[in-house]
Amino acid sequence: MSPSKPSLLMLVHRIPYPPNKGDKIRSFNLLKSLSVNYDIYLGCFYDDAFDQQYIASLNQWCKSFYCLRLSKWQSILTGLTGFLTNSPISVPYYYVSAMASWVNTTLKQQEIKNVLVYSSSMAQYIDNKCYSKLNRVIDFVDIDSDKWRQYAQKSVGVKRWFYHREARLLQKYEVNICQRFATSLFVSNDEANAFKQLLPTDDQKRVHSIANGVDIDFFDPDKPLPAPTLPESxxxxxxxxxxxxxxxxxxxxxxxxxxxxxxxxxxxxxxxxxxxxxxxxxxxxxxxxxxxxxxxxxxxxxxxxxxxxxxxxxxxxxxxxxxxxxxxxxxxxxxxxxxxxxxxxxxxxxxxxxxxxxxxxxxxxxxxxxxxxxxxxxxxxxxxFTWKQTLSDLEKYLTTDVLQ
Missing domain, CATH: 3.40.50.2000 (Glycogen Phosphorylase B;)
Structure with a gap:
């Protein structure tokens, strides 16, 4: 009988399979890597009907999972409540009471000490004093607030105002989450160093980088590949x-x-x-x-x-x-x-x-x-840039003494 593995709660804003777009490529490889040494309890959403066919595939890497359909229009309406609470709309956009209930129940029923949150919008589910004893690790991936700032610079009128508002409030939220969680991860040293500039010196030790990688066995030009009809040049x-x-x-x-x-x-x-x-x-x-x-x-x-x-x-x-x-x-x-x-x-x-x-x-x-x-x-x-290389330090952050 194989020894039991420690439990890990992983919260992701979009189903991490199949790894066919940027955010899913990273979240899938985190899931795949961690599943070797952890029993993973995964909470995630899917917002594309195409992905529904892949939900059952999560069993390969998860002890248990909860995957909810995220209704775009309902999420927009929920997101707009951010105007009432002076918060970034991208946070309530991803709030669903059923997901909150699942997280609370899972944490009560399982002996979970480590939580990995993928993207700032999922931090709200464990951003509670009663969970402050957990080792909460967040993978921001990148400074999302800065993308909104870039959007604002390319916009005019109401859009410009709206994007600037989202950038300002989301940056404040990102900093607050970083200060409350044990560890914050980013996709590159450049990104991590840029985020450190937003923090007091004492909090900068919470910030680290774990780069993306490439599945070199899949992306191999020497492997036989499908042959779609393509232009000559x-x-x-x-x-x-x-x-x-x-x-x-x-x-x-x-x-x-x-x-x-x-x-x-x-x-x-x-x-x-x-x-x-x-x-x-x-x-x-x-x-x-x-x-x-x-x-x-x-x-x-x-x-x-x-x-x-x-x-x-x-x-x-x-x-x-x-x-x-x-x-x-x-x-x-x-x-x-x-x-x-x-x-x-x-x-x-x-x-x-x-x-x-x-x-x-x-x-x-x-x-x-x-x-x-x-x-x-x-x-x-x-x-x-192989995943084995880039994820080599991942598990060391899933310890309760990472800040000591």
Missing amino acids: FIVFTGAMDYWANIDAVSWFCSNVWPKLKQHYPNLHFLIVGSNPNVDVCTLAQLPGVIVTGRVDDIRPYIKQALFAVAPMLIARGIQNKVLEAMAMNKIVVCSAMAMEGINALVSSSVIVANDAEEFYYSCLKLMQQLPANCHNRQWIISN
């Missing part, structure tokens, strides 16, 4: 296409870089690969050579067959999985400085950082004229 962007930062990136690229590139290479295509493209993204498909795929079964063939990948992020925090995945597939990447933050790969003929539209255009043009003979991006990922 194309460049690629991957990501969830209902996420504003991705929408902004491809819109900027199509306005400022793509027309000139297409003029020089009439047979070239630009593939935007990712789920749930919004109206603005779908409209881009009207441009010559632009193809919006929507959700695909497997993004790897699109990366593998592309000439190179682009990541022109103008709004970003943390680490861009799209860059790591393209590099793991040994693909050349042209990206903005923001897209390279937290990765800090050596700029070379295989990793090109462009600071504005002109640099982006000429970098792409140069690659079109001649691709480098050798690309060493996959080897760099294997040496620096």
